Amino acid sequence: MAGLTIEQRASLSEEEIDPAIMSKKPTAGPALHKVIMVGSGGVGKSALTLQFMYDEFVEDYEPTKADSYRKKVVLDGEEVQIDILDTAGQEDYAAIRDNYFRSGEGFLCVFSITDDESFQATQEFREQILRVKNDESIPFLLVGNKCDLSDKRKVPLSECQSRAQQWSVPYVETSAKTRENVDKVFFDLMREIRSRKTEDSKATSGRAKDRCKKRRLKCTLL
Template identity: 45%
Template sequence: MSSKPHGDSFVVKNYRLAVVGGGAVGKSTLTIQFIQSCFVTDYDPTIEDSYTKQCIIDGIASKLDILDTAGQEDFHAMKEQYMRTAEGFLLVFSVTDQNSFAETSNFYMQILRVKDREEFPIILVGNKADLESRRQVTSEEGLQLGRHLGIPYIETSAKNRMNIDAVFHELVRMIRKFQEAERTPCKQKKTQRRSNCSIF
């Protein structure tokens, strides 16, 4: 991806994403599956890891800087820092853990507080959808929470690579729309409504 024909420079658009949620919901396995196309089985509590991936999303060359964050509350100051710099968030819970689902609203409100916004590019992600026999959160509950928060809900499986690319690509699309709306006059922005989508 060095250059376009006729000497025009090949512009790569950069996006800063953060993967947030409670501990042990699969944030790292989801991120590594997207970056390296492999499933990591050993759980090592993450403090903070960052990854970079270049890909084409809707015909646009995109460089994704992805921050895989800690789920533990001990890292509150660090959490505030990444929330300030990220342009979009995957808010992850495990469908096998009701408590992680209950935590998502707090993460959502914290993001909006740090951003000082009423809305922001965020996708609610129900991970570990392959573990159907251990499911504690139904798809309908995920959809209802997504509708309540005004954000899309997508279920994923890091193990089966289900919707892994889709969830990152959809977040980039949301960031693009959000940034475009930010550049439009206030009157136009008031007429734009948040779009919700669900992928299973």
């Protein structure tokens, strides 16, 4: 840009003065997917989360508050970040639960196959989430944990599958102890979140194009 006057240089953008600046600008980081763990206390939400995060099985973990975790993973060849909010299952205040649910992009609703009461509680969790999100198609997986304890099973598989079918959501059985399907539930939910974001982005783009067309039509009407 030699030979330009100060006034001419001032009228140019940074990229026009030095194209290399374009390459120095920060690029967008990996996509972030926000997952909320919900379910009754003692069903293994924290054990699943810690197994996924650190490849460790923690049998006796009793959180007194919600814990948040973040991890970079490769999802179908793309580096992404997963943000997991592990709710304690004991939140007494509806406002706190609502805030948790409002922040989530997808939900893992966990119960223990050895505890029918925890399975029945999933109905209330589902209703609370739908009320807060006001969205029947929110990314959501029903997860039956502790499948390694099949000899102590109290919730029939057919009943679990029936509820998932009723809600039109996937059902997966996991074991935080043996690590069975632990990665699967988190990655499957991230895929659902990613798909939902893509759909929303296309819908937003389509609405923007429609508005532009309408503005152009108005301009040409004389």
